[in-house]
Amino acid sequence: MRNLLQVFVGFLLLASTALAERETLSMDFGWRFHLGDIEMPVPQSHHETYLSTKAGNALGPASPDWDDSDWRVLSVPHDWAVEGPFDPQANVSQGYRPRGIAWYRRSFQLSEEDIGKNIELQFDGIASHCTVWINGTLAHRNFSGYSSFQIDMTPFALYGEELNTVSIRVDASVMEGWWYEGAGIYRHTWLVKRDPVHIETDGVYANPIRKENGKWTIPVEVEVFNSGELDAEIEIATTVFDVTGRSVASGKTKAAPKALEQITGKYEIPVSKPKLWSVEEPNLYTVRTQLIRSGEVVDQVETQCGFRTIRFDAKEGFFLNDEPVKIKGICNHQDHAGLGVAIPDAMWAFRLGKLKEMGANAYRCTHAAPTKEFLEECDRIGMLVMDENRHFNSTPEYIRQLRGLVRRDRNHPSVILWSVFNEEPMQAERTGYEMVRRMAAEVKSLDSTRPVTAAMSDGFFSEINVSAAVDVMGFNYSQDKYDKFHALHPELPLISSEDTSAFEMRGEYETDTERNLISSYDTQAAYWGNTHRESWKMINERPFIAGGFVWTGFDYHGEPQPHVWPSIGSVFGCLDMCGFPKTGFYIRQSQWLEGEHVLEIAPHWNWQGREGEAIEVLGISNAEELELILNGKSLGRKTVDPYELVSWSVAYEPGELLAIAYCQGREVARKTVKTTGPASQIELSSDRASLSGDGVDTLPITVAALDDTGLFVPTANQRVEFSIEGPGKIIGLGNGDINSHEPEKGRRRSLYNGLAQVIVQTDPSSSGAITVTAYSNGLIAGKFSIPVEQVEQPARVAIPESSDVK
């Protein structure tokens, strides 16, 4: 009888909690933060000890009762390391930024109507190790800042007046990499409320394939979990929508997950003549998967997919949709000036846009999993991705991390390669080979449609090495060994997983080792690397190499090379940390952009005091010939070598340097560089026309020094102060100078070679306009206004009324 009653009550609960759609609520707002560790209290008596070991009874800041009212209130993504000062005693690779330990706490309410639903907390990334308690119960330990994790808190969730409390101890003293990794909850956090019978997180695999007969199909796999008390009978149904939103195909199956059972529904959805996804035309289809119980939709998930084929050929390189595509890729870490690793979503569009503008068609996520918002943007704009795993380790915890990466990312058409490691000392040993073999098999068990690679840096010719366990050989540097390797392994496709590592500082044209300055004429590179000009030649002239990934697209915090302190960041980028182009950017444009005339001159023409001295002028162009004209006098027309480009030695005289590019004798482009007067005004600009008033939209604004006539002054280094009015705040500042120790937060920043960047973010539920004003002693202030549009607010977890957090 009692059982029957339970079943009946359970049925009522299920019936009353059926959700047409799951609720995915942002938890990003209203966290409390405590910098530094808090010692856990030691129980004083046997009784206290006994109690402290029980579920729900965690002590100290892990306990719901801990008084955190004086902790700082903030939103995530948050990186506490970038907020702090530089310290010469701190780790060089992490950019001399102390990291350490900190705590976060947040409370929230669940209504009584939520009883019976499945309640999951999701964390997209916390750097680096963390321990999570929910309502005083130890809920999770995470061992990588790059792997997302979820916690099903349904069993110990509290409803009604009682608050739920999440306490997180973050240990960022751990280093997973040799670059700046930031510290804290630096990616999004979510609370998901679902029907007890629901699709698991990342539980839809729907990646189209073209069958041997040329027909397209989507083999769908849907993982369903029933966290309810009753066995369920459901239908799993998927509809595919094309780019215009028209439903074009569907498929379904029936399933009966018992209480607390996980099942996988599988079916195929043929799709006839889909529009293909490509770099130029990234057509995306929407896949809507629903769970239907008694005719009612109880859960629904939308994923996107693209119809495209990929193939790596050992002789002819990479093919996308059967067309050869040379991979023009860049490697990147995930930080930005002023923000560290806490990157608002809008910044991905900004950064990827710059790389596209450079002509890049591929991105290698070094050396770890990116955010899902980043991959969505890559899908949207047609950027190919080499998705990389962080830890080279085939033991269970690390296999869990690797599987998490593949499960999360395997629907993205942009992802074309899984990389299991970067430059591992075991790469030329049996141990490394055995590990790759196992890791590759794990990847394939989840996705067999993309090849597995590993970025090797040595041991290419050892008797045993990991190249025997991969589908595509990843070659880091050692470009002089391509031919020998290919001759020995003519059947193994080869890609330059990393190359170049050239040194350049934006706007510097003289190397001064005393002052940690490096010229940007593309003449210097790490001893294991090459200049941009050398690297691309070696790749482009070999059809058997699928392409390459330049180290790096953007400069990044940490790993200062070749100089260390006071340098705090790298200078490998084609663009600096703010995304301002260096010479490398234009060189890559000249190598990579097809069907567009590229013409740029380095250096600037402000060499006051150096009259008569020889200045090297580099002409960067994909034209056949260039003519250089100084103050109306031709310095001659020269043939442009497509790799080496062309240069002149010019006796400096102020005025105007004009370059004219010719193809087949006809002028195709011209570019002038003029000597400027001193900086007299500041100009603020951006590439967007409006912002969304949602509390998350973010805009980098360019701050530039101009002279009286409006010419950009490439040598201005004044300090600038900023003020902001309207519904927004300044969240970061930068100028690309890796020798600067100015704070990246606040209201002040110097220009570096004429430029700085101020990054603003809108307030939630806002509209109107944001106005940023920049002042500097003696310069006419610059003003910039941008409209803020009212938009629907992202769904959020409210902060409890009883809390003093507003």
Ligand code: GAL
């Ligand atoms: C590579 C390494 C990168 C970076 C680079 C600097 O060997 O894979 O992470 O350290 O060198 O040149």
